[in-house]
Amino acid sequence: MKSILWYSLLSFAVVSLIFSRFAMADKLSIKDVKILSGAEIMDKAPKAGDKAVDFTLPYATKDTMIFEGLKLSSLFGKGPIILAFYPADWSSGCTKEMCSMRDNFADLQKLEAQIIAISGDYVYSHHAWAQHHNLPFTLASDYSGKIARLYDSWNEEKNYCKRTAFLIDNDGKIAYRDLEYSVKDDVDFQALRETLAKLKK
Incomplete structure (x- = not known):
């Protein structure tokens, strides 16, 4: 009972x-x-105030392909860095995101921003995609996902980068991060831009 x-x-x-x-x-x-x-709570990405994890990755622009690689820390002190991880070249959401960065590039440059967009695509794809959409910034290739994992920006199940955004200040520290960056509207972009403007002051 x-x-x-x-x-x-x-x-x-x-x-x-x-x-x-x-x-x-x-x-x-x-x-x-x-x-x-x-x-x-459980994410492993660098948080605001943390030193940005350094890396060297091959990259492309619309004008060239550099296989020797770009070292993140070589850009410290030259202006804030927008580090944007995204799933894939040529996809609709990522095209919308990068074209938005392109359309706002002049405004971002006034705030001394440097842009490094990172996906698992190879340099050749980056170069062709940047040419096709006239993207005026750097596209880095993290085809193994090694760097994305350090920023908690790799989708293990789907084997590509998550859509995330980090803002790194002149001292090489994380000033802002968005681990669920969305391109459905410009809310997340404006939040990123507002933080960037504060760094300029």
Whole structure:
């Protein structure tokens, strides 16, 4: 009898907990739910104030391909760096993102920003894509995902970069990060730009 009573109480407690979580989730924003699930607590990406993880990657621009590689730290002190990880060249979302960077490039340059966009595509693809869309900035090739993993920006299941954005200040430290950068609208881009403008002051 006691075991039946104990089982009934336990079942009631579990059901109550499930319903309370559903009720709470209904009132929370998507961001709040992600925090509760640990998505933002458990990430391994450098946080604001951390030193940016240095790397050297081959890269392309619309004009050239450099296989010897670009060392991130060689750009420290020359203006803030926008580090934008993205899934793939030629895809619709990534084309929208990079063309937005292109269209705002003059404005970003006034804020002394340097842009390094990174995906797992090879340098040849970067070069052709940059030419096709007249992209005026650097596209680095992280085809192994090694660097993306250091920035918690690699999707292990799909084997390509996540869409994330980091802003690195003149001292080589992370000033801003967005681990779920979205191109659905310009909200995330404007947040990035606002932080960039503050660094200029």
